[in-house]
Amino acid sequence: MKDDQLPDYLTKQVSRRSLLKGIGLGGAGVLLATSGVGSALALTDQFPDILGKNNSKNKINxxxxxxxxxxxxxxxxxxxxxxxxxxxxxxxxxxxxxxxxxxxxxxxxxxxxxxxxxxxxxxxxxxxxxxxxxxxxxxxxxxxxxxxxxxxxxxxxxxxxxxxxxxxxxxxxxxxxxxxxxxxxxxxxxxxxxxxxxxxxxxxxxxxxxxxxxxxxxxxxxxxxxxxxxxxxxxxxxxxxxxxxxxxxNLKDKQELNEQVWVQRGDGPNWLIGGSYLVVRRIQMFIEVWDRTTLKDQEETFGRHRDSGAPLSKKNEFDQVDLEEKNENGQYVIPKTSHVRVAHGKGKEQILRRAYSYADGMDLKTGTFDAGLFFMSYQRKPSKQFVPMQQRLAQMDKLNEYIVHKGSAVFACLPGVKKGGFIGETLF
Ligand code: HEM
Known part of the structure; x- marks a missing residue:
């Protein structure tokens, strides 16, 4: 097929590639061939995103x-x-x-x-x-x-x-x-x-x-x-x-990340320094059951308000969680079995959560949605961070009435690599 028979969006791409590979060196696509180098440069101003000029904005090294x-x-x-x-x-x-x-x-x-x-x-x-x-x-x-x-x-x-x-x-x-x-x-x-x-x-x-x-x-x-x-x-x-x-x-706090996320010298074999452990859990959420649950129950399940995200009894999402606060009946405002209380425990462990929701059609066994959370967390030592936390959650988290863990995996995510090197080179 010749370029002039191609749909418009494809000829533009041909031109983009040619532009990127070397303007004016003869690798011209339709736009260049018809408009010349000067006009092509003007075109990069006109269509910066199509032609890749603004790409640095959404590129991560x-x-x-x-x-x-x-x-x-x-x-x-x-x-x-x-x-x-x-x-x-x-x-x-x-x-x-x-x-x-x-x-x-x-x-x-x-x-x-x-x-x-x-x-x-x-x-x-x-x-x-x-x-x-x-x-x-x-x-x-x-x-x-x-x-x-x-x-x-x-x-x-x-x-x-x-x-x-x-x-x-x-x-x-x-x-x-x-x-x-x-x-x-x-x-x-x-x-x-x-x-x-x-x-x-x-x-x-x-x-x-x-x-x-x-x-x-x-x-x-x-x-x-x-x-x-x-x-x-x-x-x-x-x-x-x-x-x-x-x-x-805090993703900007290097010291915190070194303490919680990145493997340090002395933690284990040197090839993994600067890497991190990833824990993956495919957690199905019974959204139909949840949707029949009262707002009060939902909020007590997490220990936070739904709309604002604030800890119970507080106004704003980032207000301090007060695990000692009690109501007029002498009960904890953030219930004993609420997810945030149990996950927090004594505050000894932290993990970097990086989860995504999933929706994968229907659960053929039950005719309900197969939807939930593809839980991913990064940590320096799973045995000291994710494991004790999940041990507590599996025993007493009220959220367990509405979820089930269906998949699990753990990976050592390799350290970064310099240009010219290759991923995993420290291991091999
Ligand atoms: C489907 C399963 C899960 C759901 C829907 C869920 C949801 C939530 C929500 C809404 C919060 C409160 C807001 C926040 O701080 O982000 C929270 C907090 C948290 N969750 Fe989960 N979570 C799930 C599973 C897990 C698992 C498996 C772990 C780790 C073993 C975990 C660890 C935590 C931690 C550490 C916190 C913060 C606790 C604190 O306030 O100190 N979650 N989660």
Whole structure:
């Protein structure tokens, strides 16, 4: 097909690529061919977003001390994948991580992966569905699970001696109803973006690159309110209608993040310094049951007001939670079994919550929505942070009447990488 037969949106993309690859060097698409370099530069002013000029605004650098997507302000959408490795060859894995690094750096910069498609007899390197779209704050975060090192008692890649003690399956918690199809995995890829198509494209292309070396185990898409629908950057609400994410470590406080989120020297093997542990729980929420529950019960379940997000008896979302306050009957205002009280405990543990809502059609067993929270938290030591918290919650959280944990996984998210290096290089 010639350019002039292509739909308008495609010819614009051809032009964008040509512009980016070298203005005036003969790689001209339709716009350039008809308007010349001077006019093309004027065009970048006219259509800055289409032509990539404003891209830096919504690009998050892939390279850095830590991987992006952990302490990055949460984007609107998540596409998460857990993969199982099929190769038994360590060199294959290294080559895969190198290719992933290159592709992830390109995609988070808003660029297509590989080479521009020229040979009509070959499938293009990039699957193409984000041509013309900006990077949309895409972050791609990689992690390795316990089975990356050891499966069925076998040291798979001669790396077992490097497995951190913290990287192990979570203990079984009371009320867990885990299903294999949403549990575990050798590798995880968390793609977050303000555009779902961009997030999906990222995982799709990384999985495609992994062909012959790793396969999908499970995937999960997730969402939060978008910045278009609420420009105020308020705390997002979960599917029970409550603000979720109020109490979290301060993303700007380096010291706090070093204490709570980033693995430090001495915590375990050195290859993970600057990385973090990700705990994933696929939690189904019985939204139909919740919707028949009175507002008072709902608020007592969380210990917060629904509309304002304020702790019970307080006015504003960020007012101090007073766990000692009692009502005229001598009972705690924030009930003993309320989610925030039980999660808080004695205030010893903190985690960085980075959860997304999900809605996956119907639960075929019950005919209800299969919807809930794809809970993700980052922490420096799961055994000292997530585990004690979840042990308390599983025993006495009033929220348990309305939720069930169906999936679980834990990953060591690798440290960040410098340009020229590759993700996971400290491990290999
Ligand atoms: C579907 C399941 C869950 C829902 C709907 C939910 C919802 C909420 C809500 C609405 C709040 C209050 C606002 C806030 O501070 O963000 C909250 C607080 C919190 N949640 Fe959850 N949550 C769930 C599961 C979990 C799990 C599995 C954990 C960890 C094991 C957890 C840990 C926390 C913590 C640490 C807080 C802050 C407590 C404090 O005030 O100190 N949540 N959650």
């Amino acid at each position: 892939f390279y850095g001390t830590h991987q992006a997507g952990i302490t990055t302000e949460q984007q609107n959408h998540l596409y998460f994948a857990s993969l199982n490795i099929t190769t038994s060859n360590k060199a294959d894995l290294i080559s895969l991580f190198k290719k992933w690094t290159e592709a992830a750096a390109a995609m988070t910069s808003g660029e297509a992966i590989g080479q521009p498609a020229k040979n009509g007899l070959l499938p293009p390197d990039d699957t193409g569905e984000v041509a013309g779209l900006s990077a949309s704050n895409l972050t791609i975060t990689f992690g390795v699970g316990p089975t990356f090192f050891e499966k069925e008692g076998k040291d798979r890649f001669g790396l077992l001696h490097k497995k951190p003690a913290e990287l192990k399956d979570l203990p079984k918690f009371p009320l867990d109803a885990l299903e294999e199809r949403w549990t575990g995995g050798d590798i995880c890829i968390q793609a977050c973006s303000d555009d779902m198509q961009v997030a999906f494209h990222a995982v799709r292309n990384l999985v495609r690159i992994a062909r012959g070396k790793a396969v999908l185990h499970f995937t999960q898409s997730g969402f939060l309110r978008s910045k278009q629908s609420s420009g105020k950057n308020e705390t997002p609400r979960n599917l029970f209608g409550f603000k979720d994410g109020t109490i979290n470590p």
